[in-house]
Amino acid sequence: MMYDLGIIGAGPAGYVAAERAGHKGLKVVVFDKRHLGGVCLNEGCIPTKTLLYTAKLYENALNGEKYGISCSKVAFDMGRIMERKDRVVKKLVGGVASALKSAKAEVVYSEAVIEEKKSDHIVICAGNQKYECRNLLIATGSEAAIPPVKGLDKSNALTNREILQLKEIPKSINIIGGGVIGIEFAGFYNSMGAKVSVFEMLDEILPGVDKELSVMLRRELTKKGVDFYLGAKVEEVKGTAVVITAKDGPSEIQADKLLVAVGRKMNVGGIGLEKTGVEFSPKGIKIDNHCRTNIPNIYAAGDITGFSLLAHTAYREAEVAVNHMTGEKDVMRYDAIPGVVYTNPEIAWAGLTEEEAVSRGISFKKASLPLAYAGRFVAENEGKNGLIKVIAGEKYGEILGVHIIGNPSSELIYGAAMAIEMQMRVKDMREIVFPHPTVSEIFKEIAFTL
Amino acid sequence: MPKNQFIDPKEVRKAGKITFKDIPVNQYQKSVSDEKNSFSDDDFIRILRDMQIIREFETMLNTIKTTGEYQGIAYNHPGPAHLSIGQEAAAVGMAYTLSTDDYIFGSHRSHGEILAKGLSAIHQLGEKKLTEIMQNYFEGTILRIVEKELKGDVKDLAVKFLLYGTLAEIFARETGFNKGLGGSMHAFFTPFGIYPNNAIVGGSGDISVGAALYKKVNRKPGIVVSNIGDASASCGPVWEGISFASMDQYRTLWEKPYQGGLPIIFHFMNNLYGMGGQTYGETMGFGILARLGAGVNPDMLHAERIDGYNPLAVIDAFRRKRKVIDDKKGPVLLDTLTYRFSGHSPSDASSYRSKEELDEWMKYDSINWFGDELVKNKIYSQDKIDALKEHVAGLVKKTVALVTDDSISPHMDITKDPDAIGRLMFSNGSAEKMEEEKPGVLIPMEENPRVKQIANKERYAFDKDGKPFSKAKSFQLRDGIFEAVIDRFYKDPTLVAYGEENRDWGGAFAVYRGLTEALPYHRLFNSPISEGAIVGTAIGYGMCGGRVIAEIMYCDFLGRSGDEVFNQLPKWQCMSGDLIRMPVVVRVSVGSKYGAQHSQDWSSLVAHIPGLKVVFPATPYDAKGLMNAALQGTDPVIFFESQRIYDVGEMFHEGGVPEGYYEIPIGEPDVKRQGEDITILTIGATLYQAIKAADILKEKYDISAEIIDARSLVPFNYEVVIESLKKTGKILLTSDACSRGSYLKDVAQTISELAFDYLDAPPVVVGSRNWITPAYELEQHFFPQPDWMIDAIHERILPLKGHQVKNNFTISEEIRRNKLGV
Numbered sequence A: 001m002m003y004d005l006g007i008i009g010a011g012p013a014g015y016v017a018a019e020r021a022g023h024k025g026l027k028v029v030v031f032d033k034r035h036l037g038g039v040c041l042n043e044g045c046i047p048t049k050t051l052l053y054t055a056k057l058y059e060n061a062l063n064g065e066k067y068g069i070s071c072s073k074v075a076f077d078m079g080r081i082m083e084r085k086d087r088v089v090k091k092l093v094g095g096v097a098s099a100l101k102s103a104k105a106e107v108v109y110s111e112a113v114i115e116e117k118k119s120d121h122i123v124i125c126a127g128n129q130k131y132e133c134r135n136l137l138i139a140t141g142s143e144a145a146i147p148p149v150k151g152l153d154k155s156n157a158l159t160n161r162e163i164l165q166l167k168e169i170p171k172s173i174n175i176i177g178g179g180v181i182g183i184e185f186a187g188f189y190n191s192m193g194a195k196v197s198v199f200e201m202l203d204e205i206l207p208g209v210d211k212e213l214s215v216m217l218r219r220e221l222t223k224k225g226v227d228f229y230l231g232a233k234v235e236e237v238k239g240t241a242v243v244i245t246a247k248d249g250p251s252e253i254q255a256d257k258l259l260v261a262v263g264r265k266m267n268v269g270g271i272g273l274e275k276t277g278v279e280f281s282p283k284g285i286k287i288d289n290h291c292r293t294n295i296p297n298i299y300a301a302g303d304i305t306g307f308s309l310l311a312h313t314a315y316r317e318a319e320v321a322v323n324h325m326t327g328e329k330d331v332m333r334y335d336a337i338p339g340v341v342y343t344n345p346e347i348a349w350a351g352l353t354e355e356e357a358v359s360r361g362i363s364f365k366k367a368s369l370p371l372a373y374a375g376r377f378v379a380e381n382e383g384k385n386g387l388i389k390v391i392a393g394e395k396y397g398e399i400l401g402v403h404i405i406g407n408p409s410s411e412l413i414y415g416a417a418m419a420i421e422m423q424m425r426v427k428d429m430r431e432i433v434f435p436h437p438t439v440s441e442i443f444k445e446i447a448f449t450l
Numbered sequence B: 001m002p003k004n005q006f007i008d009p010k011e012v013r014k015a016g017k018i019t020f021k022d023i024p025v026n027q028y029q030k031s032v033s034d035e036k037n038s039f040s041d042d043d044f045i046r047i048l049r050d051m052q053i054i055r056e057f058e059t060m061l062n063t064i065k066t067t068g069e070y071q072g073i074a075y076n077h078p079g080p081a082h083l084s085i086g087q088e089a090a091a092v093g094m095a096y097t098l099s100t101d102d103y104i105f106g107s108h109r110s111h112g113e114i115l116a117k118g119l120s121a122i123h124q125l126g127e128k129k130l131t132e133i134m135q136n137y138f139e140g141t142i143l144r145i146v147e148k149e150l151k152g153d154v155k156d157l158a159v160k161f162l163l164y165g166t167l168a169e170i171f172a173r174e175t176g177f178n179k180g181l182g183g184s185m186h187a188f189f190t191p192f193g194i195y196p197n198n199a200i201v202g203g204s205g206d207i208s209v210g211a212a213l214y215k216k217v218n219r220k221p222g223i224v225v226s227n228i229g230d231a232s233a234s235c236g237p238v239w240e241g242i243s244f245a246s247m248d249q250y251r252t253l254w255e256k257p258y259q260g261g262l263p264i265i266f267h268f269m270n271n272l273y274g275m276g277g278q279t280y281g282e283t284m285g286f287g288i289l290a291r292l293g294a295g296v297n298p299d300m301l302h303a304e305r306i307d308g309y310n311p312l313a314v315i316d317a318f319r320r321k322r323k324v325i326d327d328k329k330g331p332v333l334l335d336t337l338t339y340r341f342s343g344h345s346p347s348d349a350s351s352y353r354s355k356e357e358l359d360e361w362m363k364y365d366s367i368n369w370f371g372d373e374l375v376k377n378k379i380y381s382q383d384k385i386d387a388l389k390e391h392v393a394g395l396v397k398k399t400v401a402l403v404t405d406d407s408i409s410p411h412m413d414i415t416k417d418p419d420a421i422g423r424l425m426f427s428n429g430s431a432e433k434m435e436e437e438k439p440g441v442l443i444p445m446e447e448n449p450r451v452k453q454i455a456n457k458e459r460y461a462f463d464k465d466g467k468p469f470s471k472a473k474s475f476q477l478r479d480g481i482f483e484a485v486i487d488r489f490y491k492d493p494t495l496v497a498y499g500e501e502n503r504d505w506g507g508a509f510a511v512y513r514g515l516t517e518a519l520p521y522h523r524l525f526n527s528p529i530s531e532g533a534i535v536g537t538a539i540g541y542g543m544c545g546g547r548v549i550a551e552i553m554y555c556d557f558l559g560r561s562g563d564e565v566f567n568q569l570p571k572w573q574c575m576s577g578d579l580i581r582m583p584v585v586v587r588v589s590v591g592s593k594y595g596a597q598h599s600q601d602w603s604s605l606v607a608h609i610p611g612l613k614v615v616f617p618a619t620p621y622d623a624k625g626l627m628n629a630a631l632q633g634t635d636p637v638i639f640f641e642s643q644r645i646y647d648v649g650e651m652f653h654e655g656g657v658p659e660g661y662y663e664i665p666i667g668e669p670d671v672k673r674q675g676e677d678i679t680i681l682t683i684g685a686t687l688y689q690a691i692k693a694a695d696i697l698k699e700k701y702d703i704s705a706e707i708i709d710a711r712s713l714v715p716f717n718y719e720v721v722i723e724s725l726k727k728t729g730k731i732l733l734t735s736d737a738c739s740r741g742s743y744l745k746d747v748a749q750t751i752s753e754l755a756f757d758y759l760d761a762p763p764v765v766v767g768s769r770n771w772i773t774p775a776y777e778l779e780q781h782f783f784p785q786p787d788w789m790i791d792a793i794h795e796r797i798l799p800l801k802g803h804q805v806k807n808n809f810t811i812s813e814e815i816r817r818n819k820l821g822v
């Protein structure tokens, strides 16, 4: 059977591509060996955000006094929390299934392997069946990487997959990796009362995030009781204990559980890619700005491309790929992709960090302002502070990067992303009318300081 | 192999041995007293004078190069000066007996030879003739300068003229013998029989043979002397020239008046060194260079070593060897022993030889020795010698003053006349014949079997109903070339054609079939497998005034004529300063089916070299018209032919290929099919693939393609392409050349600049892969195919609705391949 498009992987990249292509009238088949929704829905974005919201509620209940609310006997039931998380996941996965159905995309729940590349199509083998596809989208995503550290393997360490199945909050937990995933889990377990230690090889957590903000978050979490070991190269793991070399010799940090969150490994192996001549980048599959590989009818989107590792990037890449293969002009741009760390407080950003602007030799001006300049923030964040930082082009004042720490920056940041994508200048920002009182007014406020 | 030469196995399998005659070494041991009867006192004195002039001239250059002044005249000469101090006797002896009908060719170290030959010519020529030469040369420009500033009787003036013209040339003055475009290593003056010297070691080795061929074929008087260094005895062009010059056929097959060996002397100026490498005892194994003659032919090239430190020995040798040549027993090899006191160039620190050696040779300095001989024999007094030296120094000083005076001897003013050099790159002449004689042919053209056969062919590929005629019935591309070639053979008496298997066989691809019947041996013959010499001799033949078609059987063999095609053929017209013409057509056949070393289109390589016209016709009409134009012109033309399409009929030119003579101007692309949506520019046989692509584009995607056949690569009229782009806004360029660095990449780039405003997409080149050419069975993966063109259009220029690509023209793949260098 000949398909216009075969998609391997039904994560955010795969299912969005299937949906879009289906609605464009393409005959689509999408393969997944696990479940619809990929990492994002099943073991990534959605379950973690569900849990983090629960944690936030719990934390607020414990701290109600600040707002004049006293709660006694504040407690949680981990069983029910996890049950609700599973319900959310199930609901959303179900939603994906029905979306694919309405797009008339065929779903095959089986591992897919490229069997052969013919001159004008590709033969996929899945579940002993052959599927001929004129175009192929590789969207096999990524999985947690386990670094080669002495004593570390899947028997003693948890990854995002296993930890999301824990039925209880451990007394203490060691987290190797101070990236977004590690820090979100650190925030969660800290809120839920566990003793958390984070080990980061670099000298600051959240690499890639504006440094000023990372530092603020780290201080906030430290205040809440998280232990950070920075510049700490984990030498060895003994069961769930972590051995690091500190300045004063090796030390061993004990904990009940061990989470590894040191990065992702792209699922490039075992799919038969080598038969196609597809070119790889050091991290994944190499694509051009149409999300196409070097092979004319093979595209790739999502984590497999190895650099953005965000679900919303995956969505957009999938759309660009589908548009390109159907002859619609579209180009993938990465300048305004927002990023969020869903801790309490949240960090959200879009565009260039100050560090990036410096290393790329861009002339820029910058300004930062406490979020307290927005009345709504003061009203809702008793005793908390937040910050916004904006980077703009020196000459034209075009907005290049926006970085915010404080709640609910995750819901504001799209505004910054739009401004960057549309190449708005600071001057244009001043002319926008924001609803009052909202935290978003901070955008207008800071525009007048630049 | 001609059929009349029977190779008898009994004969060639017989036991026996090869015997060699002795090769004389320095047998001439006479001096002035022994030769008083053969030379007048004036002759002896003239020999001394000529040597002294050379010595002073070269010393002057050395002084200027090393100290920045000469006799108080400050000057900086940044260019080369390979001096021959110490070698004067060899040069003067060589030139002594030569007349202006005798031509010399030289090397990088030939100032001495030029002066010696010039002085000898001045001595021999009458005043009237000399005046005429000086007056006619560049409309008397040099003469006027010399006359005004240096006065003297005609002979005197001529000597000053010679010194001035040579030095002005070395110092790159517009008033030099070659307008300053030749310089030290490429100076020459043909009216005195001085042909180019050559900066490429051994470069004259085969070019000079072409000059000898010219003399033989056109029955011109005189001999050719190829002055080359001992180290050049290991150079390919020298060996190929020697092979070419010593072919048996001159004696065995050529008709009566043309029979006999080539009139050439390979004159090795053996100073025992290359630059620093020592040919005697280090870099060569011959011991005595004359030994090389032994293996070449039964005459052993009449090889001899002579003592080049005694001018009389050299004169004696040249007298004897001229007789050999007059007896039609050439070629000759002379190993003239000499030694240079100067360094290879003034920067040479002489790290490769000892001071003792140099001092020892200086003891035998021929100028001192010969002067002493004259004094001893009371021919000349020491005072007179001293006066002579002083006189010569004065002469040279005046010459330097004049040449270095910018107001009298300016450099070319490129600012004022930006096209001054450009104008000289091509002569752009139009000449039906190079001489007026009656062309030597064997039968009237109408009786030629090929001509008769062609008369029955269909000159247009299709019949009234548009059905194609059979190949056998069709007038083919090879017939088009043949018609132009045979026509010219019956017009231009100087035209000769040669290459491998040209006679009898008719060329490997039957282009020349029928020519053997038409032409005597001396106009069409088989050359040795010496692609260097095939082109090199053509260069010599052309610069002497003949027209020639040289054939390279496969384009891939062009590498073997690399120096000739890259350094010699393209350069001499301009370097001569408009003195010579180069009516040389090199036919180069581009192969297929035979793999990596027989299937390459190297048109881009030659198009890169300034000074060559390059054409690649793809239809019989264009092939005939362009060959006619090439053969009417006076410039070097590299004429590419594709073996893939030798048999195509004329599909484009309505009415078919005209029977009569017509020319297609070189440089004009031709719209082979009109269209509106996209332009496809092709070079060579790829035209036919592009036509197929255009048909598919029309049928499947309703896109009409305009097809332009470049026909010529150099020159090239972009206006035709730009005109098309105004309509289509898009262009695909395609040829069989490997795409990287190809000529079409250059054209594409130029188009981007010239027609940016009309372009809707980047110009895209579809060439062959950057691989070896694989076997025929895999060729469709190597050479551009119609579906490649369509895929490339879809990917890079204009997405075609519903098109599914089969080939990879993605950007990422292009980057990846480039990263890998494939």
Ligand SMILES: Cc1cc2nc3c(=O)[nH]c(=O)nc-3n(C[C@H](O)[C@H](O)[C@H](O)COP(=O)(O)OP(=O)(O)OC[C@H]3O[C@@H](n4cnc5c(N)ncnc54)[C@H](O)[C@@H]3O)c2cc1C
Binding pocket: A008, A009, A010, A011, A012, A013, A014, A031, A032, A033, A034, A035, A036, A037, A038, A039, A040, A041, A043, A044, A045, A046, A048, A110, A111, A112, A113, A139, A140, A141, A142, A143, A160, A181, A267, A270, A271, A301, A302, A303, A304, A309, A310, A311, A312, A313, A314
């Ligand atoms: C803990 C965690 C939290 C995260 N939080 C966020 C967040 O808040 N926001 C955000 O934007 N991103 C977040 N991410 C990242 C996000 O999950 C990924 O960027 C996203 O899932 C990538 O989507 P994808 O389609 O490329 O691949 P994936 O989601 O990895 O999906 C790939 C799919 O391909 C399938 N597959 C692989 N090989 C085969 C095969 N051979 N045959 C058939 N099927 C195959 C897999 O089963 C899988 O379902 C988080 C990730 C983690 C781990």
Ligand SMILES: Cc1ncc(C[n+]2csc(CCOP(=O)(O)OP(=O)(O)O)c2C)c(N)n1
Binding pocket: B107, B108, B109, B199, B200, B201, B202, B228, B229, B230, B231, B232, B233, B271, B272, B273, B274, B275, B344
């Ligand atoms: C093809 C080529 N190779 C190398 C050189 C550099 N080069 C110039 S002169 C020379 C030595 C030539 O020796 P020979 O032919 O004996 O002439 P001589 O210099 O001794 O007069 C060399 C190697 C060159 N000009 N051309």
